[in-house]
Amino acid sequence: MAAYRLQKRCDEEAVFVVEGPKMAAEAMTSAFVIRTVCATAEWLSVHADSIVASETFEVSPMELERLSNFKTPNQVWMLLERKQPKDCRNSKELILALDKIQDPGNLGTMLRTADWFGIRHVMCSSDTVSCYNPKVVQSSMGAVFRTQVDYVDLPQWLASCGIPIYGASLQGQPLNNTLTHTPAVLLIGNESRGISPEAMSQVTHPVLIPNIGGTAESLNAAVAAGILMHWLAS
Amino acid sequence: MAAYRLQKRCDEEAVFVVEGPKMAAEAMTSAFVIRTVCATAEWLSVHADSIVASETFEVSPMELERLSNFKTPNQVWMLLERKQPKDCRNSKELILALDKIQDPGNLGTMLRTADWFGIRHVMCSSDTVSCYNPKVVQSSMGAVFRTQVDYVDLPQWLASCGIPIYGASLQGQPLNNTLTHTPAVLLIGNESRGISPEAMSQVTHPVLIPNIGGTAESLNAAVAAGILMHWLAS
Numbered sequence: 001m002a003a004y005r006l007q008k009r010c011d012e013e014a015v016f017v018v019e020g021p022k023m024a025a026e027a028m029t030s031a032f033v034i035r036t037v038c039a040t041a042e043w044l045s046v047h048a049d050s051i052v053a054s055e056t057f058e059v060s061p062m063e064l065e066r067l068s069n070f071k072t073p074n075q076v077w078m079l080l081e082r083k084q085p086k087d088c089r090n091s092k093e094l095i096l097a098l099d100k101i102q103d104p105g106n107l108g109t110m111l112r113t114a115d116w117f118g119i120r121h122v123m124c125s126s127d128t129v130s131c132y133n134p135k136v137v138q139s140s141m142g143a144v145f146r147t148q149v150d151y152v153d154l155p156q157w158l159a160s161c162g163i164p165i166y167g168a169s170l171q172g173q174p175l176n177n178t179l180t181h182t183p184a185v186l187l188i189g190n191e192s193r194g195i196s197p198e199a200m201s202q203v204t205h206p207v208l209i210p211n212i213g214g215t216a217e218s219l220n221a222a223v224a225a226g227i228l229m230h231w232l233a234s
Numbered sequence: 235m236a237a238y239r240l241q242k243r244c245d246e247e248a249v250f251v252v253e254g255p256k257m258a259a260e261a262m263t264s265a266f267v268i269r270t271v272c273a274t275a276e277w278l279s280v281h282a283d284s285i286v287a288s289e290t291f292e293v294s295p296m297e298l299e300r301l302s303n304f305k306t307p308n309q310v311w312m313l314l315e316r317k318q319p320k321d322c323r324n325s326k327e328l329i330l331a332l333d334k335i336q337d338p339g340n341l342g343t344m345l346r347t348a349d350w351f352g353i354r355h356v357m358c359s360s361d362t363v364s365c366y367n368p369k370v371v372q373s374s375m376g377a378v379f380r381t382q383v384d385y386v387d388l389p390q391w392l393a394s395c396g397i398p399i400y401g402a403s404l405q406g407q408p409l410n411n412t413l414t415h416t417p418a419v420l421l422i423g424n425e426s427r428g429i430s431p432e433a434m435s436q437v438t439h440p441v442l443i444p445n446i447g448g449t450a451e452s453l454n455a456a457v458a459a460g461i462l463m464h465w466l467a468s
Contacts, residue, residue: 109454109457112450112453112454112457113453113454113457114447115447115449115450116443116445116446116447116450116452116453117446117447118446118447118448119447141450141451141452142450142451143450146447146449146450175464175468176468209350209464210468211350212350212351212352212467212468213348213349213350213351213352213353213354213380214352215349215380216346216349216350216375216376216377216380217375217376218350218375219346219347219350219460220343220346220347220456220460222454222456222457223343223346223347223456223457223459223460224460225457226453226454226457226458226460226461227460227461227464230443230461230464230465231464233446234409234410234444234446
């Protein structure tokens with residue numbers, strides 16, 4: 001099982017790892033198929049009856065440590081099957097689109113924020129960090145279980161989505177001067193380079209979060225995404 | 235100089251460490267007094283003429299590594315004197331108040347967002363992580379140089395500030411139904427426990443970021459702070 005610490009192995013088998021009692025509880029109430037559970041006797045004594053999984057193993061804390069992606073492994077390790085992609089082009093809702101997001105913590109935080117604002121579809125460029133990265137799963141606080149996250153050729157997908165596309169741009173209109181529409185796509189760009197030119201060319205509504213102080217160079221990508229999601233979803 | 239890797243030593247002398255060319259450039263254009271510069275010959279060859287510091291040393295990359303708080307030290311290390319506290323009770327502006335923020339990355343991101351929205355005063359509870367923590371300095375992207383950050387008995391300070399205090403609370407009014415006033419204080423609580431009861435009792439305007447999805451338990455503290463700062467500052 002320790003081989004699943006390698007992202008490559010998880011990619012090949014279209015599975016992902018979930019760790020700790022909190023995330024395990026989220027996984028057990030989600031629609032995801034649980035393939036394998038490895039847990040301590042303590043955790044199993046409480047949860048054995050509620051597990052629906054192909055295989056369950058009792059492991060020692062030391063064995064758990066060998067499996068874990070984290071410094072302090074915590075009672076339970078699970079292997080889940082990834083979701084099938086789903087076409088959301090005819091969605092009537094707000095869709096989040098992510099262009100080349102690199103930092104797992106940022107992606108997890110954006111999924112958590114999307115979950116808060118009721119955004120159920122997230123379309124990522126194929127070079128955005130995997131939503132099944134253990135750090136993303138953890139920092140999403142369970143949002144990854146409630147959100148459809150798909151990886152596509154993003155400029156091509158944006159060109160074919162047929163609904164307004166909002167994207168932050170220094171040449172954009174201030175938020176307060178811009179009307180909001182739903183359905184729509186909210187496009188968020190890379191942490192240091194912003195939205196790529198190919199994706200930007202598909203933006204129909206360039207918007208600007210006003211730089212009131214005039215001294216800061218930029219906002220953190222997850223904070224900017226949060227402000228824009230609140231603005232569009234509320 | 236390596237002793238300044240210890241926060242205690244920095245606290246005793248009321249100094250803090252700044253590293254890397256980007257932060258060093260911010261420090262050199264700020265109002266902070268630079269006590270010591272340790273830099274590689276390469277960095278000094280470009281910047282020696284523009285340094286205003288009590289002492290400057292040329293160091294080897296290996297010596298820099300011994301000084302650094304980071305895995306990959308970068309050309310220049312500086313020791314700066316901390317700012318004197320400043321009473322901002324008569325400020326006519328928006329003030330950010332932080333109650334027991336623990337994570338350096340979150341504090342840095344909040345300072346960066348405050349800088350973007352033109353908030354120049356941040357009042358922290360005495361148990362909030364130090365704004366002079368190297369990770370805070372780094373993740374603030376220079377905002378720490380442009381913001382007055384003071385540590386106080388926060389409930390007592392809130393009780394005496396005499397202006398409206400906005401704070402996020404599950405019992406609060408949705409943002410869209412709430413008028414904004416300036417001057418005001420925006421109070422942000424701890425990452426997992428929210429605003430403490432002592433500070434909450436001083437909140438005059440409890441507000442709520444609507445949980446539209448209804449499934450997420452909470453927002454990341456820096457994201458919630460960003461949404462509230464945008465709402466109050468715009």
